[in-house]
Amino acid sequence: MEKREIVIIGAGPAGMAAAVRLNELGYRDVLVLEKENSAGGVLRQCIHSGFGLTKFGKNYTGPEYRHIYEEMLLNTDVGLMTGATVMEAVSVDTYNCSCSPEERINDSVLNVVVRAQTASGAESFAASAVIIASGCRERGRGALGIAGTRPAGVFTAGTAQGMMNLRNVKVGNRVVIIGSGDIGLIMARRFTLEGSRVICVVEKENVCGGLERNRRECLVDFGIPLLLNTVVCRINGRKRVTSVVIRNEDGAEKEVECDTVIISAGLEPEDSFAEKNTKGMFYCGNALYVHDLVDDVSECGENTAMDVAGFLLAQMKKKDFDSAFSSENIEEMRKKRRDYVAKIRIEKNNTKDEGRYIVCTQCPNGCRIDTQNFTGGKCEKGAVFARDEVENPKRILTSSVRISGSERTVSVRTEEAIPLSQIMQSMKVINTMHVAVPVHTGDVICENFNNLGTRLIATGSEMSMNP
Ligand SMILES: Cc1cc2nc3c(=O)[nH]c(=O)nc-3n(C[C@H](O)[C@H](O)[C@H](O)COP(=O)(O)OP(=O)(O)OC[C@H]3O[C@@H](n4cnc5c(N)ncnc54)[C@H](O)[C@@H]3O)c2cc1C
Ligand code: SF4
The missing domain is CATH 3.50.50.60 (FAD/NAD(P)-binding domain)
Incomplete structure (x- = not known):
């Protein structure tokens, strides 16, 4: 059985953020297990924009947001094992393994055993701490x-x-x-x-x-x-x-x-493989509870990483450490979230506005701007946004372009927002386009897309014509 200080299950935005933060905190023995062939989780298929407004103050697409974290991850000492599906994560006691409680790695007691199906067969890892970052499943x-x-x-x-x-x-x-x-x-x-x-x-x-x-x-x-x-x-x-x-x-x-x-x-956290109430086991992202925004998922991954560091430190000093993200407290956290979602739904119902107000989408504050006098914004962007929405709404177009000689596609976006009235016609143009591989995130696919004065850029990467 391989011994690791920290194992993270899932390389979506939550798992990647946790891994990057642990590396920043000085942890060098971190392994991420990911069942797919690459990191990114749900972001890989979310080719629309709307990601990163809080974290980076920019409106990225899912693949662009993923790219940022993938680059950060590659610049760390964190190990990433793809094609590794975790079947079970249980306490050392439940697993009844040969690791005694006194057995340590980097001064930390081994608490959890993770069993995974990998490219080279079944493998087991004993770790001091495990972070469940496996996202959620759909109903x-x-x-x-x-x-x-x-x-x-x-x-x-x-x-x-x-x-x-x-x-x-x-x-x-x-x-x-x-x-x-x-x-x-x-x-x-x-x-x-x-x-x-x-x-x-x-x-x-x-x-x-x-x-x-x-x-x-x-x-x-x-x-x-x-x-x-x-x-x-x-x-x-x-x-x-x-x-x-x-x-x-x-x-x-x-x-x-x-x-x-x-x-x-609706979505349900995916943690069916994890034993409940397990010391040394922590949760983040959608595996903890379903988040609306990826920015919050990343922050949650970072916070969980901080608590894991606190836990390992406390364990070395033989002290207790209480964390909201620990397996022991998970049900309480999920209940708090359910209560919050119910409250928001009631508030939303109470602020129905029959079309008079426009919610500013320029940042997550979501100010309600009165379209009669363009007031209500916390900053001047609100009035500008609402005026544009009324007079000439514009949108970033996100879609995908066919790779030459292949049925596959690469995700793309317009660099600037284009008039809403031009969106459907622009889609027709996109559907006739082809691009040669390799394509990298940020590559310009077309300089003056559909004569709209904006570039069409790749938001994902494709290195070959084959999957
Ligand atoms: C359709 C859609 C639209 C969205 N739109 C937006 C938006 O506009 N703006 C925004 O901010 N957010 C949006 N989100 C939300 C955001 O994408 C998710 O909240 C975020 O991806 C969740 O991150 P995560 O890391 O918790 O989970 P995931 O992204 O699901 O990652 C979990 C990872 O764990 C892996 N995994 C699961 N089980 C195992 C296992 N047993 N063994 C090994 N690996 C495992 C999975 O393969 C995956 O890579 C959207 C989500 C969806 C689904
Ligand atoms: S008005 Fe300003 S603060 Fe309010 S949502 Fe728009 S950009 Fe954000």
């Missing part, structure tokens, strides 16, 4: 209990996003989306940009679940209806979905023709 159709048949064409939002953005697969033509959380909203826009028709987004609650900026930029921009207080109660179709039945709060039912149903009905 599927089973969790919603929707009646009807079991045809093809029903996908969770994350699965559909991965198919479209990582594998360039067309998922469907006429789409109904269940759930108005951020992922559902972002997928509504993505399907629309790719030429599919999103018939509606159905939400069982009385308010939109996602961020205001996403509601505006993903639904309002494209005229996609959001049906509140409504559920999908039946899915019809033999081989492929042919329709769904939706039911509103009055009990009235209506059949809606579609060939695709996207389920975006």
Whole structure:
């Protein structure tokens, strides 16, 4: 069994941030285990912008945000083992391994054993501290209990996003989306940009679940209806979905023709492999609880790393150390988060504004600007933003461009925001473009994209034509 001071499970933004911070704190024996072939987690498939506003004051796409942390990680002594799926993380006692409590690594007692399936077979690691940074999993159709048949064409939002953005697969033509959380909203826009028709987004609650900026930029921009207080109660179709039945709060039912149903009905922390109440085990990112913003996920990774350092230090001095991120306190943290989310939902419901206000999306403060007198912003950017929104709304266009001679794509964005009115026509141009490999993040794909006076730049990297 290999001995390590700290093992991190998952190389998404949370795991990468924790690893980088531990390295800054002087820990040199840190190993990150990642089941995919590269680091980045969900960010790899989130080709839209909206990442990094708090952390970096910039509006990055998911792959760009990932690139920043990947570079930081590569500049550390942290070990990254990809293709390593963790099957179990348990206390040394539960594992009943040969490590005695007195056995130490770098003066730290070994507390946790991690078993992983790696490229070279099953491997076990004994560590003083383990950070669970394995993200979350999506709730599927089973969790919603929707009646009807079991045809093809029903996908969770994350699965559909991965198919479209990582594998360039067309998922469907006429789409109904269940759930108005951020992922559902972002997928509504993505399907629309790719030429599919999103018939509606159905939400069982009385308010939109996602961020205001996403509601505006993903639904309002494209005229996609959001049906509140409504559920999908039946899915019809033999081989492929042919329709769904939706039911509103009055009990009235209506059949809606579609060939695709996207389920975006919530996420659950993914820690099924981890023993509960285990000393030396810590959580961060979406494995702790589901965060809205990646910036908060990164901060959470850094905070957990600080607590792990505190724990290891206390252990050396044979002292106790209490951490909000520890396995022992995890349920309390999750309960606090549930209470907070419920409070925000109530507040959101109380501030419905019938279109008079625009939420400034220039920073996470999200000030509500009155469109009658352009007041309400905490800084002068608010009035400028709201005026532009009313008179000439502009958006950064994010999409992907086909790699020459391959079915694969590389993610791209316009460097500057372009008029909203030009977005759909610009997508047609993007769909005719090809780019030769290798392509690196930041490479200019086109100097004067669609004669709009902005460059089209790569937000991801592709080194070869093959996966
Ligand atoms: C569709 C979508 C849109 C989003 N939009 C935005 C946005 O606009 N702005 C924003 O700020 N945030 C956004 N987010 C949120 C943000 O991307 C996530 O909160 C963030 O990626 C979570 O980071 P994480 O590291 O906790 O988890 P993940 O990114 O899920 O990373 C977890 C990692 O752990 C690995 N892993 C899991 N299980 C194991 C195992 N058993 N063994 C080894 N490795 C394992 C996974 O492969 C993965 O690499 C969005 C998320 C989604 C899904
Ligand atoms: S007006 Fe508010 S939301 Fe907009 S940039 Fe200023 S502080 Fe941020």
